[in-house]
Amino acid sequence: MDPVHALQDARPTPFWLDDPGRPEPCPALAGTTRCDLLVVGGGYSGLWTALIAKERDPSLDVVLVDGHEVGWAASGRNGGFCESSLTHGLANGHERWPGELARLERLGEQNLQAMEDAVKRYGIDCDWERTGSLTVATEPHQVDELHGFAELAARYGTELTPLDAAAVRAEIDSPTFLGGLWDREGVAMVNPARLAWGLKRACLEQGVRIHEHTPAVALAASGPGIAVRTGYGRVLAGKVALATNAFPSLLRRHRPYTVPVYDYALMTEQLTADQLAAVGWQGRQGFSDSANQFHYVRLSADNRILWGGYDAVYHYRGRVRAEHDQRPETFATLARHFARTFPQLEGLRFTHAWGGAIDTCTRFSAFFDLAHGGRVAYAAGYTGLGVGATRFGAEVMLDLLAGERTERTALEMVRRKPLPFPPEPVRWAGITATRWSLAQADRNAGRRNLWLRSLDRLGLGFDS
Template sequence: MTVFEDAEARFSDAQERELLGGARRTPYWLENASRPAARRPLAEDARCDLVVVGGGYTGLWTALLAKERDPERDVVLLEAKRIGWAASGRNGGFCEASLTHGAANGIRRLPDEYERLAELGQQNLDQLAETVSRYAMDCDFQMSGVLRTATEPHQVEWLRTSARDDAHARFLSAEDLAAEVRSPLYQAGLFESQGTAIVHPAKLAWELARVCEELGVRIFEGTLVERIVADAAAVSVKTPGGVVRAQRVALGTNVFPALIRKERKYTIPLYDYALMSNPLSEQQAAQLGWAEQYGITDLNNRFHYSRLTTDADGRLRILYGGYDAIYHYGGRVKPQYDQRDASFRRLAAHFAATYPYLADLGFSHKWGGAIDTCSRFFPFFATQHEGRVAHTAGFTGLGVGATRFAAGVMVDLLDGRSTELTRMDYVTKKPLPFPPDPFAFVGARVSYSEMARADRHEGKRGLWLRTMDAVGLGFDS
């Protein structure tokens, strides 16, 4: 039994009611006074050079980069609901340099390109930071680094090894770590000063939309794209309010069913859940000792992520999420899946074990959302209609930074440019498709169970997970 499973076993129904009973079932980030008013939906036919479908990070970065490269380009962005309402407005706000879901995954899947992809990933994060600064985006962005923690004895040596291999990483013994963040579960730590930033995720989406509009992008919300069709002259994007005819179309719909139907088999929606704590008192903040607003993750297969944030009244709160990765039969994205009381209870129990002196703090918000997961854990690309339509998806939980990189690739593809990026296997090769249900459902259940078993046995992966690794069919959040 892991320390977290033990915490679950000791967590009572009374604790659940006390800590979670008053939590609102909405993403904390979206309840913000700076959220812009809804924009009007498309209500007439239109023409433009480029239509971007999707008002999350992928679509917004695509629109912004397209206008920066060609200010005269006429760009329309269509969003089915509100800007940033889905994954872009409900994630943890970890903005990472990695384009391959970590070094080990990148080396295993693209050994010949990994070193260059690592360089490009850091370059992408630096350019993202420069864009935030240049446009004075109010999104609480900071190059914070990340603290990785060992919660089981065998993980301590993993961190020592990582520290020897990374000039930007610093190993922390249990005693050193106690001076940073106080938790009885943390047996060692590794602080990586480079490669991770922290951001207010919803504000980033809203500020990207602001900048896009200032550059001349026309944004329509409440506009569902029903289908796209092409003829020799243009591509038509059909919505209930009108048809937009364009020379090029960029699809940034991520976890939602791809408008290029043959691409749907490459992603499945995995649901991730998070809690936001009530504000900490000054005494509780002093006990915690978490002075800098870097993020924290652990090394388990079923890992947690947590971070500090400051609310509108200047009070510290802790976001705590992860661990569960839930696939629902049929692979649908449904609003009711955003709530899962079993996952919220589990997270509350783990939080109390991690920070026992905050065990009665309680939570103000509980929410979940769908992650566009592909079998290689990092995005893939596709084109259709003689290169006039481009699509990307499959970010698998690391899209806050990687969407900007993918957006640049899509603009290259749509412009017909042969670049270093468009020639890379990273772009030209596809992940393995997921099988249909019931096979995907059963496979996801078995994989999750085997990940739990590996966590109980010093991370040693059993036959099922080793086989999945060997064939390249992964399951992760």
């Protein structure tokens, strides 16, 4: 039977958000209010910024606004991989900041531990599991690449454990696995929506004023502060932190630096005890494969399998629209790939199928900026690894707004921005050519064509 039949009852909504424990939204802002710090955006980036601002100074009056509801966008739709990497992986960090990568790795480890500590301190019920993760090879050339990554990690003080085919299949059994690399400490699994909702509750308990269904539509200087116009009113703030990620920045000059890319995922029904035994998975690690068009996979707390990734879809002019959240051709591809990876689970059905936009930039990891004389800070470009890195980004934005020189603000990664994307239609043509070339490389033992090699030399590219 065609594996696509397993999709026939899948609900077109993110699994994590389809939760009876979803909190009621906070009232929209109506009229004018004043505050010391306004945070625009109710995803992880904005929530951490608001919470840490109150931790640093409990007397600070902090307002957070979101155009929809807290955790509704990428923060409630992702795979729930909370990684220590701040650089979209070790290889990307080595390519761009070799001189400070050891420091970035250390800061990333500290950041992940600080997240775990906050989850415990605020009693956030988000199924936090410090399982680590596996990167698996599914093609022969990828086995040697994984050994190279392990050697690279050792140079920067990070231990990654190489596994041969038998060892990786002893962890998670798939006939497609030829080898693996185990990061035992640097990744936690989390229920992403419950993490966002838990952070919302923590913010409210610390005195943050949250207004949902309150889109911020314009920003301008106003005397010694900043005025942000919203749907029904405005906020007069001393300082502003912009945490809008995939959505267009209120600062027009920042818009060329990011593009929204659509990512897709499926969730299976609950596995029976026999089905779970058929794949092993006693360690409950998440895993991803080594292809350019890769999959990310993990178990939920109730033993469903999330199967996501592969396609990363850019729409002309970077349109973020609700209709892009569903893409049947991608769901069909994912279903067929799942069946090939886990043939022992034939007949398992999918209960949810969804997508959503993430932001990416030309260096694949976050960048930062100040505007309006240091009164507005901005962070974006997390490229799919924002569950953990957004907390670090929040710390950076608050350092910048405070005018403090810290270990974070001294980083070249923080001081320099990536190259912007070209205007349309060159942007669309370049991204399309890159996606086609990456798929070709996957089919040709990883060999990169002239287009990809040229992008490599320029420090540009496209990734998910």
